[in-house]
Amino acid sequence: MESSEMTIQTNHEEPSYLHHKGKYKGILSWILSTDHKRIGLLYLYSLLTMFATGATIGVLMKLELIAPGVTIVNAQTYNAFFTLHGIIMIFAVVIPGLPAVFGNFFLPIMIGAKDVAFPKINLLSWYFYVSGVALVLVSQFLGDRPPDTGWTFYAPYSFRTAGNMLPAVFGVFLLGFSSILTGLNFLVTIHRMRAPGMSWMKMPLFPWTLYATGWVQILATPIIGITFLMMAGERIFKIGFFDPALGGDPLLYQHLFWTYSHPAVYIMILPAMGAISEIIPTFCQKTAFGYKFIVASSIAIAFVGYFIWGHHMFTSGMSGASLFAFSLLTFLVAIPSAIKVFNWVSTMHKASIDLKTPFLWAVGFVFVFMIGGFSGLVLGSLTANIHLHNTHFVLAHFHFVLFGGTGYGFFAAMHYWYPKITGRMYDAGWANTGLVIFFIGYMTLYSTMFYLGMEGMPRRYFDYDPIFHTPNVYSSLGAIVMYMGLAIIIINLIASLKKGAKAPADPWGGKTLEWTIPSPPPAENFDQIPVVTKGPYQYE
Amino acid sequence: MNNTQEIEQEALTSKTGMWLFLFTELLLFGGLFIVYSVYRYQNSEAFHLAANELSVFIGTFNTIILLISSSTIAMSITAIQKKNKRLALLLLGATFLLGFIFLVNKYFEWGHHIKEHIYPGSYDLSLRGHGDILFYGLYYFMTGVHALHIIVGLGFIGIVTVRISKDKIHSGKFVLLENCGLYWHLVDLIWIFLFPLFYLIT
Numbered sequence: 192m193e194s195s196e197m198t199i200q201t202n203h204e205e206p207s208y209l210h211h212k213g214k215y216k217g218i219l220s221w222i223l224s225t226d227h228k229r230i231g232l233l234y235l236y237s238l239l240t241m242f243a244t245g246a247t248i249g250v251l252m253k254l255e256l257i258a259p260g261v262t263i264v265n266a267q268t269y270n271a272f273f274t275l276h277g278i279i280m281i282f283a284v285v286i287p288g289l290p291a292v293f294g295n296f297f298l299p300i301m302i303g304a305k306d307v308a309f310p311k312i313n314l315l316s317w318y319f320y321v322s323g324v325a326l327v328l329v330s331q332f333l334g335d336r337p338p339d340t341g342w343t344f345y346a347p348y349s350f351r352t353a354g355n356m357l358p359a360v361f362g363v364f365l366l367g368f369s370s371i372l373t374g375l376n377f378l379v380t381i382h383r384m385r386a387p388g389m390s391w392m393k394m395p396l397f398p399w400t401l402y403a404t405g406w407v408q409i410l411a412t413p414i415i416g417i418t419f420l421m422m423a424g425e426r427i428f429k430i431g432f433f434d435p436a437l438g439g440d441p442l443l444y445q446h447l448f449w450t451y452s453h454p455a456v457y458i459m460i461l462p463a464m465g466a467i468s469e470i471i472p473t474f475c476q477k478t479a480f481g482y483k484f485i486v487a488s489s490i491a492i493a494f495v496g497y498f499i500w501g502h503h504m505f506t507s508g509m510s511g512a513s514l515f516a517f518s519l520l521t522f523l524v525a526i527p528s529a530i531k532v533f534n535w536v537s538t539m540h541k542a543s544i545d546l547k548t549p550f551l552w553a554v555g556f557v558f559v560f561m562i563g564g565f566s567g568l569v570l571g572s573l574t575a576n577i578h579l580h581n582t583h584f585v586l587a588h589f590h591f592v593l594f595g596g597t598g599y600g601f602f603a604a605m606h607y608w609y610p611k612i613t614g615r616m617y618d619a620g621w622a623n624t625g626l627v628i629f630f631i632g633y634m635t636l637y638s639t640m641f642y643l644g645m646e647g648m649p650r651r652y653f654d655y656d657p658i659f660h661t662p663n664v665y666s667s668l669g670a671i672v673m674y675m676g677l678a679i680i681i682i683n684l685i686a687s688l689k690k691g692a693k694a695p696a697d698p699w700g701g702k703t704l705e706w707t708i709p710s711p712p713p714a715e716n717f718d719q720i721p722v723v724t725k726g727p728y729q730y731e
Numbered sequence: 732m733n734n735t736q737e738i739e740q741e742a743l744t745s746k747t748g749m750w751l752f753l754f755t756e757l758l759l760f761g762g763l764f765i766v767y768s769v770y771r772y773q774n775s776e777a778f779h780l781a782a783n784e785l786s787v788f789i790g791t792f793n794t795i796i797l798l799i800s801s802s803t804i805a806m807s808i809t810a811i812q813k814k815n816k817r818l819a820l821l822l823l824g825a826t827f828l829l830g831f832i833f834l835v836n837k838y839f840e841w842g843h844h845i846k847e848h849i850y851p852g853s854y855d856l857s858l859r860g861h862g863d864i865l866f867y868g869l870y871y872f873m874t875g876v877h878a879l880h881i882i883v884g885l886g887f888i889g890i891v892t893v894r895i896s897k898d899k900i901h902s903g904k905f906v907l908l909e910n911c912g913l914y915w916h917l918v919d920l921i922w923i924f925l926f927p928l929f930y931l932i933t
Contacts, residue, residue: 417876418762428871430852431864431865580808
């Protein structure tokens, strides 16, 4: 990027954060930087690496399933594959996802601050992340054999398997800690560092969702932390917390695990919803419809999200009363999610929409998220759940919500804020081509799984009855197409770093604070801390 | 904004962060308390009998030690506010010593049980019922995690002591000491719950 140095900073005297001369030089100026923008990029690079790893394992799994019987890997390797795919994608990609990358980069800018409240802790959280990921990867190569429990680590198998569980579990513990520190940092930042005049109800929606997410991060994550410590105690000291042979209750493990892991779903989806709530008003050039409802529904989702973990355990053995309560509460959480969808669609109503790439991603998000949400209601109803539990239907549902929700939200945010982060425009033609190919592959891959699940094909098996063959061929081909689409999208973004045209400060006509400063932003974000006098989306 | 205002603002920010961190800690122990209550409910008879085997004397002694140490650290904050650096250091030293005595007691208490071959995975414990296995499993684990927090707290007190002696913490800027106090109170508070659960409810 040296050649571009001159062109990027012509409009502004201050050098951008990319060229700011700090205490350290070279690589150290990145991995020791406490600048929230550089930390955001550190997260971006590490996250994309993990995403590529997870996606590749995912495609290998689909290749195994392209025909019945052993195709490319045996049963044990397949078990290791889905375990690693799950751990990486859940704990190292979608949970940190938008908060760690775009939250770090844009939260301080959007609320008019120079940095987060605790910049050093922010950097520390990245080191926790990297160490956690390293431990998870190490677990693949040390010990008797890789972990093979699935990302849920269900007891009692997780402490009886010969798989090398301890490093994996400890790695996830560290990833959790990284998530707690990020959430804590954001909460304090939002409480204490908003620019003068930015009252709560003048705060943009992306920071609002980060706020709701922050509470879930700090209040839910410790539960899985302590559960994994207990798991370690179980494996090392044979304590018997969850071992029925010693009086423990494996069901209690499931309760504790989902007490975190269900709210974690909202850690994943809320910031994505926040990004979408930024993108849609910008490309409609209209105020977000029902701003207060979007805010309230974010808080409501985070709150109700705590009380519905039991729907992961409908067939595990619970009292009838609990089944009924958890099912009812599950249906309740659909209401605030639906409110958001209505708000987004109403924002588009009668607007002169600018069909740019970020907007297309946002519309894609709303579409696939609705499929994911509705299939969630199918699974949330008790009778349907008995039939569909542990089938490919569940697989399809949570890929539509997690990958469709967080993944689409991530790429929408990536294409929306790319000019601001890099100071370059990407090639819109290739970006849209990539999106279309990705979307076709995505729908072929996952919608087939709904059918397979209803027909009774279970998840987590390397083999299946030949009657499922044809849909599986479609699904696997979809995976390959989607993988190609992803490659086009990412290569286009990388290539545009050098070849892209110089980005103006506000390429899309956005009204939030990040568009008032140069692209890329100077190291201190603002020459002068702005004074906020109006709401975030005032276009009229 | 002048300098004092800035320091005050920073102190407020820092304390908000500490409080949120304490929530996290509460939830961490909350998970353990849930597990404890479920197993106590399922094995109330065995928990009742096993609790009789713990030494109420050491438990009470340690409780008193921690309560006193909480008050000494609180007094050291007042001392620093009154610009009495010597007294503040003295009180922090006392807190450190009390925390250390707590750990020594814990060492002898655990040592006693281990000498009697009562520890998770031991043959003697496995001969007893499920309730006993769970009780002692929880006892070692919960007091162990708590002891770990005491050790971290002692490290924290050590850092604060050094910074006071180097005049980096003084009457105008003492939020780190306050945060250290908050953390130490939390460790104390959790013990206040552990004590009756393991020693008193028999």
